[in-house]
Amino acid sequence: MEKVIIALGGNALQEGSGPATAEAQLKIVEQSSEHIADIIGQGFQVVLAHGNGPQVGRIVLQNEYAAPITPAMPFDVCGAMSQGMIGYHMQQGLAKSLRKRGIDKGVATVVTQVVVDANDKAFAAPSKPIGPFYTEEEAGRLQAEKGYSVKEDAGRGWRRVVASPMPVEIVELPVVKAMIAQGFVVITVGGGGIPVIRGADGNLTGTAAVIDKDLAAEKLSEDVDADALVILTAVEQVCLNYGKPDEKRLSTISVAEANEYIAQGHFAPGSMLPKIQAAVQFASSKSGRRVVITSLEKAVDALQGKAGTTICG
Numbered sequence: 355m356e357k358v359i360i361a362l363g364g365n366a367l368q369e370g371s372g373p374a375t376a377e378a379q380l381k382i383v384e385q386s387s388e389h390i391a392d393i394i395g396q397g398f399q400v401v402l403a404h405g406n407g408p409q410v411g412r413i414v415l416q417n418e419y420a421a422p423i424t425p426a427m428p429f430d431v432c433g434a435m436s437q438g439m440i441g442y443h444m445q446q447g448l449a450k451s452l453r454k455r456g457i458d459k460g461v462a463t464v465v466t467q468v469v470v471d472a473n474d475k476a477f478a479a480p481s482k483p484i485g486p487f488y489t490e491e492e493a494g495r496l497q498a499e500k501g502y503s504v505k506e507d508a509g510r511g512w513r514r515v516v517a518s519p520m521p522v523e524i525v526e527l528p529v530v531k532a533m534i535a536q537g538f539v540v541i542t543v544g545g546g547g548i549p550v551i552r553g554a555d556g557n558l559t560g561t562a563a564v565i566d567k568d569l570a571a572e573k574l575s576e577d578v579d580a581d582a583l584v585i586l587t588a589v590e591q592v593c594l595n596y597g598k599p600d601e602k603r604l605s606t607i608s609v610a611e612a613n614e615y616i617a618q619g620h621f622a623p624g625s626m627l628p629k630i631q632a633a634v635q636f637a638s639s640k641s642g643r644r645v646v647i648t649s650l651e652k653a654v655d656a657l658q659g660k661a662g663t664t665i666c667g
Contacts, residue, residue, distance in 0.1 A: 355399045356581045357534075358657070360390065361571035361632075362404040363587045366650050367440060374412060374486075376443075383440075383447040389650050391451035394459065394539065396654060401534060401578065402444065403571040406436040406545030410564065411485020411514060418500075429516070430548055430560025437465050437544035444541050452539075461539045467525040467558060468547025468565055468573075474519035481623060482518035482564045487511030508625040509597075517563040519549060521573045525558065531578060546570040572632035576639050583636045583645045584657065585629050590649045592630070592663040594620050606664045609638045633665040641667060 366386040372378050394400050410432050417426035427435070441463025448461045480503040488496065493504040493512035502514045524530070524543060533540045546565030550558040568585055575583045594602040594615065607615075612634050621627040633645035646653075648662025656662030 355397060357399045357401070357578065358393070358582045358584055359401050359403060359571050359575040359578070359580045360393070360584045360653070361568050361586065362386065362402065362650075363585075366586055367404060367443075368408055374408070376439075379409075379440075380443045380446065383443045384450060386650055387444070387447035387451040389653055390448055391455055391457065392654050393657065394452065394457060395455050396657070398657070399534070400539055401530070401574070401580070402448075402539065402541045403543045403567055403574060404440055404444070404541070404545070405567040406433065406440060407482070407484045407564065408486065409440060410436040410545060415485065428560065429562035430550070433545055433548045433560075433564070434465055437463070437548065440544055441465075441541045448539060459537060459539050461541070462533060463541040463544070464526050464530055464533070466530075466542045466544065466547045467550045468521045468543060468570055469523040469525060469552050469558070470519035470549045470561065470563065470565065471522055472551045472561075474517075476519040477517045477563070480515045480517050481505070482516050482566065483507045483513035484516055484564055485514050487513055508622045518546075518566050519563055521547065521565050521570045523552075524570075524574060524577060525550070527574075527577055530574075534578060543567070543570040543574050566628045566632075568629045568632040569635075572636045575636050575643075581643065582657070583632070583643075584653060585632065585645065585647045586650045586653060587626075587629065587647060588649065590652050590661060592621075592626065592647050596620075596626075604663045606659075606666065609634050609665065609667050612637075612665050630665075637665045637667045643667060 413432040445461045496502045497504050505515045507513045530542050546567040547570050549561050549563040551561050591603040621630050637645050645665040646656045646662050648656040652661040
């Protein structure tokens with residue numbers, strides 16, 4: 355059975371223009387779960403990772419606005435809260451879709467910590483978007499009033515950005531491996547994992563950051579010896595010159611070609627770039643490994659080589 359890690363993007367968890375309610379999120383997750391269940395039904399052993407940018411951003415805002423009534427939780431705790439919330443909805447949605455197909459598989463979320471390096475240069479240059487989109491004026495006001503770092507996000511608006519250090523170690527990896535071996539569909543490294551720093555005494559301390567979920571999924575893929583990493587996003591294929599008259603869609607490319615496109619600056623940081631970087635890392639880590647980047651709706655076809663962009667070593 356081919357082992358596949360699926361990294362779900364924000365569009366699989368929340369409709370961009372829809373209301374940011376629990377009910378709306380669950381509805382989108384249930385729709386997304388139909389496609390994931392189809393992949394499981396094809397005989398793939400699936401492990402799920404997911405983003406949390408919009409959700410953790412809203413949790414932070416809720417904490418800040420409620421601070422006069424109850425103490426605000428630190429950023430790492432907000433990340434843990436988002437893991438539990440999203441995992442809960444994914445467990446409900448996917449279990450429902452699997453039952454509909456007569457597939458008897460347990461679905462479980464592991465609240466996952468991921469060790470990062472305290473000296474990672476990312477802490478000096480925040481780059482990971484979180485929370486809702488703002489106009490330039492709104493973003494400027496947040497920067498002035500709250501001291502947030504804000505950046506324009508791939509032409510879609512302005513967002514708060516936080517540090518995005520590289521994942522070093524998945525703390526709960528032995529638990530995840532044991533659950534995979536027992537046949538569970540495991541939801542792990544949610545939002546890239548809760549970023550923690552390991553002290554000299556071996557103890558872990560949370561830190562204010564968001565690990566890129568695609569890079570965390572890549573780390574997970576290597577650690578569990580997956581055959582394929584599927585990165586789901588809003589587009590069916592990776593493109594060169596995206597959105598321009600000379601846009602070019604990519605079907606199958608080598609690691610060398612992907613590296614060349616990165617060097618040429620084709621992919622936006624905080625958007626497609628970390629996906630391609632994760633793809634290069636995994637596809638080159640062991641012979642026979644592949645990465646598929648595509649939309650949720652095309653995932654089944656993409657795993658069969660009929661859609662999406664495939665990166666091979």
